[in-house]
Amino acid sequence: MTNEAMFFYLFSAVLVSSATMVVVARNSVRAVLFLVLCFVSASGLWILLQAEFLAIVLVLVYVGAVMVMFLFVVMMLDVDQAQLKAGFARHLPLGLLVAAVMVVEMLLVLQPENFGLVTAENVGSGLTSNTKAIGRMLYTDYFYPFEIAAVVLLVGIVAAISLTLRKRPDSRYIDPSEQVGVKASDRLRMVDMESDNR
C-alpha cells in the first residue's frame, strides 16, 4: 500500500466515523465538535487530491468561522437533550433501512467506469497551483456567477436584519448617545428651601 492510499483510508475512516458520531452523539456540543473533526478530515482528503485551496478554505471558513459561531449558538441555547433524541430509537430501524438502500444504490451506480475513470491516475502534476487557477477562473470566466454570489450575501444581510432587528415598544433599553450627552442639570435639581432651625 502506498503512502497516499494509507492516508486516504485513514482520513476516510475518521471522516465516516466522526460523521456517524455527529448523528448519534447525545450532547449537541459534542456533535458540533465531531463535525469539526469531519471537516478537518475532509480537508485532508482534498490535500491528497492536491486541491490545496479548497482544503485551506474549508478549514479557515468552516472550521475557523462557521463552526466556532455554531458552537457558541449551541452552547447558548437551552436545548433539551432528552426531547431532541426522543424519537431516535423508534425511528432508527426505518432510518437504517433507508440508509442501507441508499448505500447499495450508490455502490451500484457510482462505479469508476461510469465516470470514465477505469484507470486511476494522478490529478494534476503537482506543479500547477490551483489557487492561482481558481483565482483566474473566478475573475474571468466565472465573473457573472461570482458577482451574483455577492448578491446572495447582500440578500443574507438584509434578510438577517429584517428578521432580527425590531423595536419593541415594551422593551427597556439605554440609548448610549443620549446617555453620554447627559448634563448634571438633567439629573439633579437644586431646590431652594428655607433652612430648618430647630
Add this chain to the structure above:
Amino acid sequence: MNFAVPNFLPALPEIFLLVSICGVLVVDLFLTDEQRWLTYVLAQFALLLTALAVVFGFSGETVTTFGGMFIGDPLSVLLKVVILLFSTVIFLYSFHYLRAGGQLRGEFFTLALFGILGMMIMVSAHNLLLFYVGLETFSLCLYTLVAYNRDAPKGAEAAVKYFFLGALSSGLLLYGFSLLYGTTGTLSIPEMAAVLTAAGADGSVNPATLFGVVFVVIAIAFKLGLVPFHMWVPDLYEGAPTPVTLYLSTVGKLAALGMAVRLLVDGLGPLFVHWQELLVVLAVLSIALGNLVAIVQTNIKRLLAYSTISHMGFFLLGLLTGTPDGYSAALYYMVVYALTGIAGFGVILLLSRKGFEAERIDDYKGLGRRQPWYAFLMMLVMLSLAGVPPLVGFWAKYSVLMSVISIDMIWLALYALVFSVVGAFYYLRVIKVMFFEESPMVQPVSATADMHWTLTLNALALLGFGLIPGGLLDFCRSVWG
C-alpha cells in the same frame, strides 16, 4: 492567458435592477413610516423600467454572453417580462394590504425585488453554477418573506418548514448537478446536451447520469410542489402572509417553469424518454391528490394550495409531451395560472383588513349581497381555475390536453379530464357560498381607486383572454418557433 471582456449589454436589465434595488435599499433607510409609500413607488419604477429594458434590449435573435452562461432567447424574454409585469400588480395589491394592516416595512419590497432578480438570473441561465446561485438568491428571499410577520407563530412555523425542505431540495439539486458534471464533464447546459446526445447515439445510457437526472427531477418537483414532494405547500400557503403567498404562488411558479424547461428540455433533452416516465408519475399523483384533498378544505388559502398542486400536475402534462407544441401549451398554462392566481389572491387581500384575514370559506358567505362586484370577480377567478369556457382557464386546459392527445397518451388526457371535473366541485362550492348563503357579518371594504381598477382589469382579463384566446397563445407558441 487571454481573456476577452464579455458583452454586458444582454444582461443590462439584471444590472439595472440590481442597481435600483441597492438605491431603494438606501433610500428606505432614511424614510419615516409615513413616507414609506416612496419605497413602494420606487420599487414599481424599478420593475417597469427593467421590463422596458428587457423588451427594448431584445433584438429578436438569441444572444449569449459571459462565455455562454447567460442566454437571452425568446423564452427568457417572455418569462422576464411576464414576471416583471405581474410583480407590479402583486406589489400594488400587497402595498394596500400591508398599509391597512400596519405591517408596511421597506424590506418587503427590497426582498421581493431581490427575489425577482434571482428569478431573472435563473430563467436566462445556461450554466448549472449560474443556475444554482440564481435559485439561491430567489429562495433566500422567499424564506425571509414567509417569516415577514414576526409576531405570527404560524408564519414562523411555515418559514422553518419551507427553509428546511428548501435547503434539502437545493442539496438534492446540487448532488444531481455534481453527478451530471461527473459524467458529462461540463457545467454548460448546451454542451451537456451535446455530450449526452453523442453518448446516447448507440442507445446506451450511463446509470450515473440517470441517477443525476432523478435528483434534478426531484428538486424540480420540490420547487413546483408536486406530489409526493408537496408537504410544505398547504402549510406555507396558510402560514405565510397573504401577499407573500401571492408572490410565491404566481411569479414563483413562473420561475420554477423556467427552471424545469432550462434543465430538462435544454440540458437533459437527449434523455427525454427517461425523465418523461418520472413526470408522468408526478403528474398523475398531483392531479389526483390536489383535487381530492381540496374538497375537504375550509380555509380558502389551503384550498388554493391544493388547487395549485393539481394545476402544477396539469402544467407537467404539457412538459412531458416533449414536443414544441406541448412546451408552449405548458408555458401558456403557467402564464394563465399566474394571472388567475393573482386575481384570486387580490380579492382575498382586498377583503382582509386589520385584525381580520378573509381566509375561511365561511367569510365569503353572502358576499354576493354585500359586495356584488367583488363577488363577481371572484366568481370569474373560480370559473377560470375550474376551466369553464369562455374563461381563459378553459383554453389553458384545452391546449395542454390536446398536446397530450397528440402524442397518443389518451388515457392520461381522460384521467386529467375526469379529475378536472372533480375539481370543479370545490371551485363551484366557493361560488355557491358567495351567492346562495347568508351571513349576518358586515364587512366594510375600503378599496382605493387604483386597487379597485387593477383588480377589475385583472379579473376581466381572464374573460377577455378567454373570449379572444389567440394572441397570448400565439405569443407562447412563438417561443418554440
